Amino acid sequence: MPTFSVTILETTSALQNRAPQNGTGQNGTSQNGTGQNGLGQNSSVLAVIAPVPRAVDAYVRWEIQLLNDDNSPLGLPREISATEVAALESEHRPRWIFNDAPGTYGPLLAAGVRIERCHDIMMTERLLLPRQGQYGEPAAAQAISARLHSQPAPPDPEPAPTIHSAMPGQQAMGLFEEEGPAAQVPGIRVLLEAYVDQRERIDLLAEMPVGEGISVNPGAFKLLVAADSACALIGVEMTRVGMPWRREIHEQILQARLGPRPKPGTRPAVMADLAAQINEAFGFAVNPDSPADLRAAFARLGVEIETTRAWVLRTVEHPAVEHILNYKELQRLYTANGWNWLDEWVHNGRFRAEYVPAGVVTGRWATRGGGALQIPKIIRGAVRADPGCTLVVADAAQLEPRVLVAVSGDxxxxxxxxxxxxxxxxxxxxxxxxxxxxxxxxxxxxxxxxxxxxxxxxxxxxxxxxxxxxxxxxxxxxxxxxxxxxxxxxxxxxxxxxxxxxxxxxxxxxxxxxxxxxxxxxxxxxxxxxxxxxxxxxAAADWAAVWLSTLRQSLRAVDGADIVFFQHDELMVHTPVDSAKEVARLTSEAADTACRLVFPGGRARTPVRPIITDCYADAK
DNA sequence: CACGAGCGCGCC
DNA sequence: AGGGCGCGCTCGTG
Known part of the structure; x- marks a missing residue:
């Protein structure tokens, strides 16, 4: 098999290439770092992989192309089954090169194939484009190819159908049934062309800083590409695994706060009572759901308020205020995380949101559906480990000020x-x-x-x-x-x-x-x-991406341990009880590794605090 | 009637 | 008076 000594995207080699910073963060000058390293253990097989669309059995077959050291194709492209992909994975642990994780790894994982590492072309392109003054341009392999040939880049395809259509008991919907022409999936040659081009552009960052005052550290950038690509895998895995969620506990919390579930079109009893008390306090009818109405109501009393935000209302002395604040809190719980939310998002004991790693401009993750990054503390009691398992919840203490320490070198x-x-x-x-x-x-x-x-x-x-x-x-x-x-x-x-x-x-x-x-x-x-x-x-998102991807690697040694949640500076692992202490240790170790990789040479620290608990509500 | 901007609030 | 989000509501507009 071919080996690939220039291990772009190899976390450990990125470490080798990452000289200590001079402590001035973004003012740091370019470092060396062509990506060369002589470490045999970091050699890796590269395999380009494209789903082969089929009208009936979408994605059960895959076209692959192995690469030589110099990125040239090794042999001819082959069409293989998911089973053969799994065999290649276990034998060679290649770095799989694909257009995007949801489109390729999603169906692969659904077919039972877990992979260790990848190069995600769209993810990488979104890191490169703003450096080239092309922020917002399409990022898919077809677009990269088009730009290479000075042709108009086709817009990126819409995101794959939401996980709603892939719920247990339903057939996971292929892209093509939903979106028509299979031409939207790039073939192996387009992928290869895009990958080689990205490799060249990344290496050029070393010699040709793009943009005035923007430092270019290729070792650092390669680490970022590796980490974000790994996060793309993690996002797909987390979406599939889901967060353990106990419906009956959630319902108890709702019942205690709101009363029984109301009939459709009516308010919960407790909220209806509060609405009546609000009307009474004003002496006339007010719709507490309408900020405009509330403001007008206070204006009638001679109280002018800029907004009806809770902290502004709290400054007003009026008997209605307390009822309004209570109403707002319950209204929020009812509409955002009430019974309807349970019906829509919790199935078979799991809350499955769709994660979008690096979906935010700053590199933070985003989610689609279910508000997964805004789970209120009051309902976290519903998050419970399965029998025989427990949760390891680890959060980075004061991450952002610690990042400031690191990047400023103060x-x-x-x-x-x-x-x-x-x-x-x-x-x-x-x-x-x-x-x-x-x-x-x-x-x-x-x-x-x-x-x-x-x-x-x-x-x-x-x-x-x-x-x-x-x-x-x-x-x-x-x-x-x-x-x-x-x-x-x-x-x-x-x-x-x-x-x-x-x-x-x-x-x-x-x-x-x-x-x-x-x-x-x-x-x-x-x-x-x-x-x-x-x-x-x-920079906190950079650190977190490396933390998460490092942890994912080390968790391969722990049977049954799954990363089930991630929220900016906090993650949750669902694990067999016997492995919990080891998992907790690994979360800390991964944080130390991330600190060394992302902030080399500095004195900053980024400790995490792992807590072993059966219930998320007890993790604070 | 559908759409979207604006508001408000949940999380970090 | 702050940075980043997602989401459900109201209300004005096409």
């Missing part, structure tokens, strides 16, 4: 990095040991808070941690100027829109009216807050 902040609780350590200096103050101040700097009581606290931070604050200010200034920013691994922000540029230019022009000027300044500052946060939130 020596004064680094001195606090060993503290178990970063905010407590921070509070000792200038915050009179008030942890909450220190926390709000720190988060405020990373979100671009500009006003409020935190103003004085920001001054304290600027005085004590000038390097870190300069790092954030620099990112904000870039944004205000319409420039791009990148994370430590090279994930690049989207550019501002054309409308943004027009508004800012108009505001800065010599003929600008006062209104144009202030509008221009406002949108520029909005952009600055985005880029300021991007370098932190994005």
């Amino acid at each position: 020596p004064a902040l680094e001195a606090l990095a060993d503290a178990e609780d970063l905010y407590t350590a921070l509070a000792e200096f200038g915050f009179s040991n008030d942890r909450n103050k220190a926390k709000i101040a720190m988060l405020g700097t990373m979100y671009g808070q500009t006003s409020g009581a935190a103003g004085a606290w920001l001054a304290t931070l600027r005085y004590r941690y000038p390097v870190a604050m300069d790092f954030l200010e620099d990112a904000a200034r870039r944004g205000e100027q319409g420039r791009l920013v990148t994370t430590i691994l090279g994930r690049t922000s989207n550019p501002p829109s054309g409308v943004w540029t027009e508004i800012v230019d108009a505001g800065a022009g010599p003929a600008a009216s006062r209104a144009q000027e202030s509008q221009g300044r406002r949108v520029a500052r909005d952009r600055g807050r985005f880029t300021r946060n991007f370098v932190i939130q994005g």
